[in-house]
Amino acid sequence: MALPINYNLNKYLAVTFQLDSEYINNPSNLATSIPGLHYVGQIGQLREAHMYGIPLAVWDSFAISQLESLRDVTSVQIQEPKMRAKRAGEEL
Numbered sequence: 001m002a003l004p005i006n007y008n009l010n011k012y013l014a015v016t017f018q019l020d021s022e023y024i025n026n027p028s029n030l031a032t033s034i035p036g037l038h039y040v041g042q043i044g045q046l047r048e049a050h051m052y053g054i055p056l057a058v059w060d061s062f063a064i065s066q067l068e069s070l071r072d073v074t075s076v077q078i079q080e081p082k083m084r085a086k087r088a089g090e091e092l
Contacts, residue, residue: 005040010053012040012079013067017048021072024048034066051079 005012015030017023023030027050028039036058043049054062067076 005051005053007081008056010055011059011062013052013054013064014043014075014077014079015050015052015067015073016046016075017050017072018074019048021048023050023072030067030070036062037067048074 017027024047027042030050031037031039031052036054038053040051040053043051064076064078067073
């Protein structure tokens with residue numbers, strides 16, 4: 001079960017693993033090996049893509065290179081909240 005996303009409390013990272021990664025079957029194991037990281041859930045239907053959160057209180061001291069340097073990780077992307085744009089004619 002995926003945890004709710006709350007950008008007021010956490011920064012989020014989308015982590016993509018190699019298809020033969022040990023983390024694909026147990027993605028929460030990554031969070032237990034890196035302090036401050038917590039597993040949020042799988043991204044869509046992509047078996048190799050998973051979302052992790054880091055509390056804002058520890059974000060400044062978190063080294064993203066810890067994730068990027070793992071041999072099973074192909075990419076790490078910081079996720080930003082999506083802002084909905086008003087369409088023309090939606091003024092109140």
